[in-house]
Amino acid sequence: MSENSQIAKDLIEAIGGKDNIISAAHCATRLRLMVKDQDMIDQERVENIQKVKGAFFNSGQYQVIFGTGTVNRMYDEVVKLGISGSTKSEQAQEAVKAGSGFQRAVRTFGDVFVPIIPALVATGLFMGLRGLVMQEQILGLFGLTPDDISQNFILFTEVLTDTAFVFLPALVAWSAFRVFGGNPTIGLVLGLMLVSPSLPNAYSVASGDVDPIKIFGFIPVVGYQGSVLPAFITGFVGAKLERWIRKRVPEVLDLIVTPFLTLLVMITLALFVIGPIFHSAENIILSIFKAILEWPLGISGLIIGGLNQLIVVTGVHHIFNMLEIQLLEAFGNNPYNAIVTCSVAAQGGAALAVGLKTKSAKLKALALPSSLSAFLGITEPAVFGVNLRYFKPFVFALVGGGVGGFLSAIFGLKATGMAITVIPGTLLYLNGQILLYLLVNIVAIGTAFILTWLFGFSDKSVKDLNKN
Structure with a gap:
């Protein structure tokens, strides 16, 4: 038996055996276990197991810290020993009653936004590298100045740095549909509709170059490039609506009627109601947060x-x-x-x-x-x-x-x-x-x-x- 296999075996025994463990999942550093009876856990024994760097209960889960890299291997070993594997999202549903309402809401935010972060991490690195390359001191090492940089190269860097934010509502709506039980593909299409080129571009409206479309003379309709909260609310409501429709539509018509009604109703709500209201709320939250950072x-x-x-x-x-x-x-x-x-x-x-x-x-x-x-x-x-x-x-x-x-x-x-x-x-x-x-x-x-x-x-x- 390998070292990791033995550690996994010891951990399962310290937690009360296989029968006390409902399922296992993991994040970047922690093995997350759903258990039946907390009293069966021998906390001291768990903490003394080799490679374990701490263990505690949080959000209805028993979380054992192994650290980056190690946790992936330990998860595989635990599953090999007969523990049911599950996703963090599935565990979150099992633990939905754990914690206060505020903690559950924050956990939901995490479930939606965490999968998007890798794309934004890459975007941030692209921005940093572009900033490095475009510095006069760096260009000077190669006998260049900023004026010598090709416009095609600048366009290429803009593709790298701008794409994730231009289509951010699509990413958010996709993830929200996934978390709240809808079809993620419908969420993706709905998010893309929010940044359709047929709508006035949000950045152009913000700069004053383009005017928003006025519906009924007072409802401003624009694209939501880079917006977060309207897409999140649209994804939440859209997923619930899709599930509601699906329960009421005959199976033979589900493939046609459910996505059609979901997209039709939700893009109408998103552009005329959810978007204007929550975009304003988003700007207020951002202003407050920025003001705090500027104390x-x-x-x-x-x-x-x-x-x-x-x-x-x-x-x-x-x-x-x-x-x-x-x-x-x-x-x-x-x-x-x-x-x-x-x-x-x-x-x-x-x-x-x-x-x-x-x-x-x-x-x-x-x-x-x-x-x-x-x-x-x-x-x-x-x-x-x-x-x-x-x-x-x-x-x-x-x-x-x-x-x-x-x-x-x-x-x-x-x-x-x-x-x-x-x-x-x-x-x-x-x-x-x-x-x-x-x-x-x-x-x-x-x-x-x-x-x-x-x-x-x-x-x-x-x-x-x-x-x-």
Whole structure:
């Protein structure tokens, strides 16, 4: 039996055996298990299993942290041992009654927007690389100036950087239909209708070059290029409507009638009701969020950088995905990323201090890889496996995140994308910001490391925790 197979076997036994596990799924770092009886779980035994970096209940799921890469292999091993595999969406439906209404709503936001993020990550990297290539200093190395750049090359880069945002409503509507039980293809077509070239282009309307169409003399009708909230609501309502129609249409007519009525009713609602109302709401939310990020004296960075990982622990941080997307679509930059990356880096700094200071071989083997994971942008192993367990390192990491976030706000750092932070995040700051980006992260890491080393951890705390 391989090492991973043995770990999976030990984990299943510690959770109460196969009969206590309903299904398994996984995300980037965590194995997510639906269990029948929480009382059958031997928490201490789970946490002492090799490669396990922490375990806890969240949103009705027992989540075991293995870290990036490892979790995929552990999921495969668990399924091989007879545990039913499921998607995160299916598990979310099983756990729908878990948590408060607000937590369920935020989880739904995450289910819709998380699948879209990889495309936006790639777009952000393209923006960063274009910013690097177009810098006069870089062009000068090749004896070129910005005027020497071919228009065809610029057009090519615009295809790379603009496409995801121009067709963003199609991505959002597709994902919303998928999450809320509709046909994703119908959602995709509905989203494409929202950005039809037959409608006045949203960007042209915003610049004043084109006027919106006025229906009944007062309802403005435009395309919704780059819009998020109207597409989300349209996808939610459309999926529910499609299911309602399908239940009432004879099976022999379902293929014809259901998609026809769904698209007809929903594009009418989307253009004349949902779009105008929720686009206005979207602009208000964006204005408020942007105003908070622009608070003077670095206050926004201090607060957001200090509290971000606390929000991550509660599991409601996915709501900020929509806001980051809105920032990128509206302004072409994302100051939120620059702030929260410091909170991520600081958790790695605190875990690194624990790993270097402790004499416990097991804790060292846990803390050092967890700090590296945080420096690559994944904080769960460091937060749940090390810092929260000993509490003070987590608190001092929050302080480090606040200090780094404060400097990010003072310097006005703005990412070209989203979702990647710390070391991978350097690719979002290649447009002349890289040195300041490195500085704020080093400050965040150094603050958390020094405070944890001096005041936040000793091996006595390990002994005291083991006693309890």
